[in-house]
Amino acid sequence: MIKDIQSAANLAPAYDLVVVGAGPAGLSAAIEASTHGLAVLLADENESPGGQIYRSVDRASDADLTRMGPDYAAGRRLIERFRGADLSYARRATVWSVGPADEETGDGAHALEVGISLGGIARPIAADRVILATGALERPFPFPGWTMPGVMAAGAAQILMKSSGLVPSGRTILAGTGPLLYLLASQLLRAGVSVIAVVDTTPVENWRLALPHVLSFATSPYALKGLKLLLEVHRHTRVIRGATAIEAVGSGQFSALRVHRSNKSLHIEGDLLLLHQGIAPNLNLTLAAGCDYVWDERLAAFRPNVDGRGASSVSGVSIAGDAAGIVGAVASAHQGELAGLAAALDLNRIGQSVYEQRRAQHAQKLARALRGRTFIDDRFRPGKTFRVPEDDGTIICRCEEITAGKLREVAALGVPGPNQMKAFTRCGMGPCQGRLCGLTAVELLAQCRGVPPGEVGYYRLRPPIKPVTLSELAALPHTEAATIAVAGFVERAHDGAQDATYGSHR
Amino acid sequence: MFRRLPDRKESSVSFTFDGVPTMACQGDSVASALLAAGHCSTRRTPVSGAVRGPYCMMGVCFECLVKIDGRPNRQGCMTTVVEGMRVETQDGAAMPGQEE
Numbered sequence: 001m002i003k004d005i006q007s008a009a010n011l012a013p014a015y016d017l018v019v020v021g022a023g024p025a026g027l028s029a030a031i032e033a034s035t036h037g038l039a040v041l042l043a044d045e046n047e048s049p050g051g052q053i054y055r056s057v058d059r060a061s062d063a064d065l066t067r068m069g070p071d072y073a074a075g076r077r078l079i080e081r082f083r084g085a086d087l088s089y090a091r092r093a094t095v096w097s098v099g100p101a102d103e104e105t106g107d108g109a110h111a112l113e114v115g116i117s118l119g120g121i122a123r124p125i126a127a128d129r130v131i132l133a134t135g136a137l138e139r140p141f142p143f144p145g146w147t148m149p150g151v152m153a154a155g156a157a158q159i160l161m162k163s164s165g166l167v168p169s170g171r172t173i174l175a176g177t178g179p180l181l182y183l184l185a186s187q188l189l190r191a192g193v194s195v196i197a198v199v200d201t202t203p204v205e206n207w208r209l210a211l212p213h214v215l216s217f218a219t220s221p222y223a224l225k226g227l228k229l230l231l232e233v234h235r236h237t238r239v240i241r242g243a244t245a246i247e248a249v250g251s252g253q254f255s256a257l258r259v260h261r262s263n264k265s266l267h268i269e270g271d272l273l274l275l276h277q278g279i280a281p282n283l284n285l286t287l288a289a290g291c292d293y294v295w296d297e298r299l300a301a302f303r304p305n306v307d308g309r310g311a312s313s314v315s316g317v318s319i320a321g322d323a324a325g326i327v328g329a330v331a332s333a334h335q336g337e338l339a340g341l342a343a344a345l346d347l348n349r350i351g352q353s354v355y356e357q358r359r360a361q362h363a364q365k366l367a368r369a370l371r372g373r374t375f376i377d378d379r380f381r382p383g384k385t386f387r388v389p390e391d392d393g394t395i396i397c398r399c400e401e402i403t404a405g406k407l408r409e410v411a412a413l414g415v416p417g418p419n420q421m422k423a424f425t426r427c428g429m430g431p432c433q434g435r436l437c438g439l440t441a442v443e444l445l446a447q448c449r450g451v452p453p454g455e456v457g458y459y460r461l462r463p464p465i466k467p468v469t470l471s472e473l474a475a476l477p478h479t480e481a482a483t484i485a486v487a488g489f490v491e492r493a494h495d496g497a498q499d500a501t502y503g504s505h506r
Numbered sequence: 507m508f509r510r511l512p513d514r515k516e517s518s519v520s521f522t523f524d525g526v527p528t529m530a531c532q533g534d535s536v537a538s539a540l541l542a543a544g545h546c547s548t549r550r551t552p553v554s555g556a557v558r559g560p561y562c563m564m565g566v567c568f569e570c571l572v573k574i575d576g577r578p579n580r581q582g583c584m585t586t587v588v589e590g591m592r593v594e595t596q597d598g599a600a601m602p603g604q605e606e
Binding site: 045046047052059061063064137138147148149150151152153155156159160161163164165166167168169170191252253271272282398399400401430431432435436467 | 507508509510511513514516531533534535538541542546547551553554556557558559560561562563564565566567568569571579583584586
């Protein structure tokens with residue numbers, strides 16, 4: 001049975017393994033490692049396990065499962081296994097840093113330190129191994145008007161449906177590319193939503209790129225499912241292709257989508273616009289942990305460098321699932337198992353022969369789950385004009401309201417990378433920490449400089465990767481040396497830790 | 507903008523949004539509850555004062571920042587609504603010092 005960690009006080013000072021993220025990869029990694037006797041803590045930001053893909057599946061009704069489809073329902077078995085595993089689980093917990101243990105504050109026995117915040121109290125947790133399973137984000141989809149209320153990410157609509165049984169009540173338009181766009185369209189249609197149009201922005205030339213991989217796709221489980229989805233959506237709503245640019249219209253609230261095409265433009269009135277153009281690895285924690293990363297041209301995104309068992313460039317830190325490159329839920333689970341198994345081997349809980357035997361089983365399943373992936377990546381690669389907007393008035397950084405035009409201006413001054421661009425413009429400096437602008441800013445700069453995005457690099461991400469209050473940080477246990485460095489003396493009268501609670505100044 | 511599917515039968519909780527009593531379902535996040543109650547605009551930006559509302563619903567975009575029980579900069583989509591909660595529109599860059 002899992003042990004539910006309700007407050008920071010219930011966290012152990014150290015674990016063999018800390019897993020971050022309770023999606024398919026994180027759950028599978030934690031289960032596998034705990035099977036081999038590791039003391040595991042799984043920390044996750046959400047209310048319940050499952051990640052985005054299996055969100056709320058453990059309390060889904062039969063009607064929910066029918067609407068969302070069998071791939072969603074499959075999450076139930078994984079969560080049942082998780083609940084039966086011998087490990088600790090901290091939900092609603094924010095992991096804001098991962099790094100080598102501090103020489104002074106560390107216990108000397110554990111190599112890594114994880115900064116966790118739970119219920120308004122932050123704690124450093126020592127760990128021998130860390131597996132980051134922080135999943136993916138929807139790729140930014142910037143165009144004029146994408147920031148106005150009434151325009152949302154497609155994933156958001158899915159989350160609303162899964163966790164709260166909420167569906168759009170008015171005329172709904174979907175725009176973009178990728179399997180999730182059609183999956184969401186079918187789920188909304190099944191729920192009786194008025195989906196008035198799906199604007200498919202997939203570039204026509206993608207077929208040429210994807211064709212060499214069509215055979216492996218055709219023999220993968222994705223093929224039949226994909227075909228069914230396409231037919232279902234085409235049968236029940238209007239699918240519009242050939243868009244060269246789109247624009248959201250409205251005064252303070254979305255009211256219509258303008259679709260520009262080479263021959264004529266369309267004006268589609270609606271109440272809600274849902275956007276999707278694929279997903280990209282969530283880089284914030286892996287990069288803040290110092291993991292090396294590369295530009296992946298096929299994904300049109302950065303991903304951390306990992307080896308076959310998920311090990312990153314940082315000793316003791318592995319990355320599994322979509323956080324290491326987009327692989328989907330099933331493959332993510334197998335990658336999680338491989339990473340969990342490797343942790344058990346590294347910490348001498350299993351011998352080499354047991355490791356090899358199980359590794360071969362997991363690797364075989366992983367290879368099967370990855371079949372057809374290359375075709376999907378190439379087929380639904382979002383077009384350049386939808387990744388880097390041509391319209392100079394388009395907001396790129398939603399937090400700081402920095403436009404494409406402003407970034408081009410600064411790029412023309414010769415800034416070498418996104419960090420300088422950030423210093424000049426504040427692009428990426430807001431609360432989202434570049435999650436909604438990073439890829440766009442990098443590709444725009446690369447385009448202006450005429451170099452590949454890999455050469456431009458990504459934002460230099462640092463902990464805390466999520467906002468933590470100063471009072472939480474101040475209340476962290478600190479060494480005598482640190483106190484003397486700041487205060488010049490140490491008070492010895494009142495020993496013992498005190499937890500400053502938020503708002504104590506009230 | 508959103509409606510509740512009829513087969514959902516969670517018990518209800520009440521909270522206030524900008525002082526107005528509002529109903530939500532047990533388990534709703536603050537952002538979901540606001541969307542269900544018809545509020546698509548939940549903050550004004552610190553830079554231009556433009557209206558914004560929930561965008562990603564998964565804690566990455568920070569568009570759904572609201573004040574909750576007097577504390578500013580709370581992610582509405584990552585906070586579960588509870589009985590009697592006081593939620594307010596966040597106007598610009600709310601600083602912790604502005605707490606009442």
